Amino acid sequence: MNKNNKLCKLENITKTFPGVVAINDVSFDVNLGEVHALVGENGAGKSTLIKMLGGVYRPDRGAIYFKNKKTVFTSTCESQNKGISVIYQEFNLIPDLTVAENIFVGREPKIFGSLIMNWKKLNSDAKKILEDLDSDIDPKKYISDITIAERQMVEIAKALSIKSRLIIMDEPTATLTGKEVKKLFEIIKNLREKGVSIIYISHRLEEAFELSDRITVLRDGKKIGTKKTSDTNESEIIEMMVGKVVKEYFAESSTKHEKKEVVMEVNNYSVADYVDNVSFKLYKGEILSIAGILGSGAHHLLRSIYGAIPKKAGEIYFEGKKVNINDPRDAIKLGIGFVTEDRKDEALLYDMSVLQNLSIIIIKTLTFLKGLFIKAEKEKSVFDRMKDRLDIKFSNYNQKVIYLSGGNQQKVVIGRTLITNCKVLILCEPTRGVDVGAKAEIHKIMRELADRGISILMTSSELPELVNLSDRSIVLYKGKVAAEFDRETMDEEKLVEAQIGQTSSKIIK
Amino acid sequence: MIKFLKLYERFGIFIFIILGSIFLAIASPNFLQTNTILNIIAQGTYGAIVGFGMTFAITSGGFDLSVAAVMGLTSVFLSLLIPVLGIPLAIIISLLVASSVGLVNGLIITKLNVNPLITTLAMMTIIRGVSLLVAGGRQIVISEKMFSIIGTGFLAGIPIPIIIMVVLFIFMFFTMYHSPFGRHVSAVGSNESAARISGLNVDLIKIMVFVLVAFTAGVAGVIRTSQTLIGIPTMSPGFELVAITVTILGGTSLAGGRGNIWGTLFAAIFISMIYYGLNLLNVQIFFQMLSVGTVLIIALFIDGARNRYLESVRAKGIKV
Structure with missing residues (x-):
């Protein structure tokens, strides 16, 4: 694979919190226009890893390269400006503002020497982005009045409006219905064609297999491996996720449950x-x-x-x-x-x-x-x-x-x-x-x-x-x-x- | 610093009282006489009594702005009922009326889920309106002179209001620290969802707290009316601020969960000392109002600064 193909690369990242090593010497990369699935049990370190890309945490050791340049993200703002959007499970939307206002929050189009909001442009720009996503959400609606699936769409629209090159989605389907999931998948595939890279985190393996080009498995803060999706199967991934369970410190079950009441x-x-x-x-x-x-x-x-x-x-x-x-x-x-x-x-x-x-x-x-x-x-x-x-x-x-x-x-x-x-x-x-x-x-x-x-x-x-x-x-x-x-x-x-x-x-x- | 703050939380108000006493003892030769001291304490009884109730309200995470209005309502009912029912029954019914305002407050806050601040703010004007309506917009003179004993009489050389305050203090102290109810109030103020999950009847506890505050306001109303022998629908305007000041200054945390009944008692006496001192210096009456507001802001600042400091210390991992 050609070196210029890489959008983002993490090298030997380690991150510790008091008492735990959350991420231990993990290297990981994302190609241009790739959907890269990140899987692992709870506590495997997925969230910590993406938070470092999102500018929430800084790694203790290791380097992050973005667009072939060594980068340190010191704030969410900075990582956004450089072209990374993270869509967390709990959305970062303001319920009392409209869809359009949320999409352009902090970057609202203004007139008269930026004194007055240009509502017309705000709403039409929002509408255009949403239409690109095949969505018919009314940009003038309030966030509190739209469904979870629609809010997700707004998050994606927001990511696109700041011209993100890398969109990270954390468990995007956890709260969606089957139909909404299908739609989300279409959008993800569309984005990929447009050259946007996506890190997709999910517990549901079938989703990872349907969408991704590569799958990386984390366990206990370590990277277990990265596989090309076409070269692997679900049982191999599950084995990588689970590993060997340490049995020692568990209490033995007493076997005396003959008579059941x-x-x-x-x-x-x-x-x-x-x-x-x-x-x-x-x-x-x-x-x-x-x-x-x-x-x-x-x-x-x-x-x-x-x-x-x-x-x-x-x-x-x-x-x-x-x-x-x-x-x-x-x-x-x-x-x-x-x-x-x-x-x-x-x-x-x-x-x-x-x-x-x-x-x-x-x-x-x-x-x-x-x-x-x-x-x-x-x-x-x-x-x-x-x-x-x-x-x-x-x-x-x-x-x-x-x-x-x-x-x-x-x-x-x-x-x-x-x-x-x-x-x-x-x-x-x-x-x-x-x-x-x-x-x-x-x-x-x-x-x-x-x-x-x-x-x-x-x-x-x-x-x-x-x-x-x-x-x-x-x-x-x-x-x-x-x-x-x-x-x-x-x-x-x-x-x-x-x-x-x-x-x-x-x-x- | 941590030790100092802990000391302040416990005894902070004593430091103020001692400093105040030294100042007054120097400024006025009369200060160190039993009569003067009893007089100062007697002046502080309303603040303390309503402050006790307010301590419960703030500990439970609530607030009551309607206390002064309830005092007025009590006063009006007393003046109307005493000629008809006699003194004892009139007092009982007036206190019941006062408590029922608390019941209404509590029901609105818990069952209709309205913010306590706004509810009691609205109730403040509603009750004032009702009082004026019932009294026909006038002040009503009470001709039964016997009634004045409660506010102006002495028992074994001690003013009766002080005795009422001490009795209430003992009751409130045991209720706050040695009764299941007090524990429940702290639990609700400390973490309402945890209290709910632990099976506490949070709504009932809150309602009882508001009844208790209104009851204390009623008692203060009775004493005040007895001193003036007039039913005053607009009695003690702005008194809710005094009750809140006394509570916060006494060390009860505005965030809820931590009530300090001792602190409330002594903070009330301290406020009374300030009034006395200002009188002594021949300061005009509006400076007294000014001083209560100032003291409240200082008390709030100390409360906030203390919490912020402890928070920052904790963030550094130091055990407090």
């Missing part, structure tokens, strides 16, 4: 836009994982069962009785506990101490004088028991919870729920943002809880966690059950395949 039964459950008619049974003392990539509905299903978001349809039977859960309070009363995936926004009470954070759910019961006042000794003794059980490390009772490490914060959040003596524990991403040691501890705790007869319903985007921890796993894809595995049939490759929609009849047992 159903604790909770979920029938024909639907959550608007996310979960479509899902049914499953949860047995006593098992760890059942609901697996699925972003947009699969796994999180929404669990949140809805706990009553944190409303359901659309479906029934829940808890210990044989039909129950109505409309609010977390209902779930807690029944004995269902919930640990959110978003510790920062939905769990930690920043201004309060470790002690107060742990006892918040049950504080009403640790009282005297008919619930009027808190019994301090009782609160402390309950706390001490949970602290010993979960091995929470802190300096004193009044220490604010934000000053604990991620692992200890997570233990506090888990402890807060366990203290209610729940029978079913729902865990969303139980080890997100905790270090390796705490991770192993949390896994051990989960296994112990299950052995004691607590049923755990969890979801995780970490493959090893899913494969090694769960007794059973139900995979959701676009809101529907795509596959089900138990200990015997569990296989990481098949699990990945099911998660990314490669379900063929041979997988569903």
Whole structure:
């Protein structure tokens, strides 16, 4: 391949964050007019890599060449000016401005010595760009009034309006419907013909194969390899993505699940836009994982069962009785506990101490004088028991919870729920943002809880966690059950395949 | 610096009070007399009492601008009800009326999902309007002289308003720090979604907080009316600002989650000291208004500077 053919080249890029090497010695290049797919599990380093191209991060080591010139992007603005546009999953559009204003934000055409906006030109220019994309979105519409797919189109139009040579798309199809995906693909193919290069990031392999010229696989911050799409196949890529799962630090599953007693039964459950008619049974003392990539509905299903978001349809039977859960309070009363995936926004009470954070759910019961006042000794003794059980490390009772490490914060959040003596524990991403040691501890705790007869319903985007921890796993894809595995049939490759929609009849047992 | 800030958070207001006392002791030979001190504290009771309620509101992440209007409403109801129902029943019903304003505030904020600032700002003018309407636009003289005991009487040599304030302080202190309700209020102000996920009835907690604020405003209204023996629909204009100043100056974080009842008590006394000092210096009345606003801005600045500083320290990875 001719050297001048390269639009962009990354050489031996390394980027570390405190405690982790996010990108380790990765080299990567994009040709002119090429669609280059970037695939890998969660945490493989895809986002970090593109953020360096987008000017959000700067690499610690290594060099970036753009148009054959060594370049350092110090800001998103600079990278945009040089011709790179990144379309992130959460769009960078201003909802209260119109489509046209968003496309030309900061570069609006003006008249009278740039004092007054040239609305006519703004709207007609926007219309022209959108027409080039075969889109009939009205440029005068507000962003808040258009669909997700249309917003994506606006992002692409914006990228084209600044004459981007390289457009990076991060999971562009996660929230699109089948028809919209088709349209997006056409646009991508058109752009390629016009000589625009595209880095396409997706969990869905079939998309990578349909669109790309080359595929690069990242795993644990390292580049595993780059393949010409025509020279490879899906199973080879999946193998590269998954690698060998390290089994050591995982708690062994106890094998004593002979007599099965159903604790909770979920029938024909639907959550608007996310979960479509899902049914499953949860047995006593098992760890059942609901697996699925972003947009699969796994999180929404669990949140809805706990009553944190409303359901659309479906029934829940808890210990044989039909129950109505409309609010977390209902779930807690029944004995269902919930640990959110978003510790920062939905769990930690920043201004309060470790002690107060742990006892918040049950504080009403640790009282005297008919619930009027808190019994301090009782609160402390309950706390001490949970602290010993979960091995929470802190300096004193009044220490604010934000000053604990991620692992200890997570233990506090888990402890807060366990203290209610729940029978079913729902865990969303139980080890997100905790270090390796705490991770192993949390896994051990989960296994112990299950052995004691607590049923755990969890979801995780970490493959090893899913494969090694769960007794059973139900995979959701676009809101529907795509596959089900138990200990015997569990296989990481098949699990990945099911998660990314490669379900063929041979997988569903 | 971190230590100093922590110290300030806890005792900041004491530093102000000590400095103020030294100044006043030098400026006025009368200052260090029991009567003067009791007088200053008595003048600070309204600020403290309404400040207690406001402390709860701000701790829960809310705000109440309608307190002064509620005082006026209480005053009007007292003046109309005392001749008909007698003193005790009139007080009870007036307090119920005051609390019901809080209930309405709370319901609008939680069920209709309206911003507390705007809701209570609107309620402020609505309640003033209602008060004027009920009173027929006049001030109503209360002829029952017995009623003045509440505001001007003494018990064991201590002014009754101070006793009411101390009783309320004890109640508020235990409620804030030693009751499940206080914990819930802090949790809601600290992280509302976390409180919701933890199964707390966030709406109910907020409604109760607004009822509590309105109740404290009612109590302040009763004391004030008893001192003047007149039902005044336009009572204490701008008093909401005093209540907020007292709360913020006392160390309650405007961001919610951290309430400081002790601080509120002493901040109210400090504001009262400023008034006394200004009187002493024969300063005109409008300088008093000016001073409250200035103190609020200084208190807000300190609150903001403290949070920013702690944030920057934390960003550097230093444990606070």
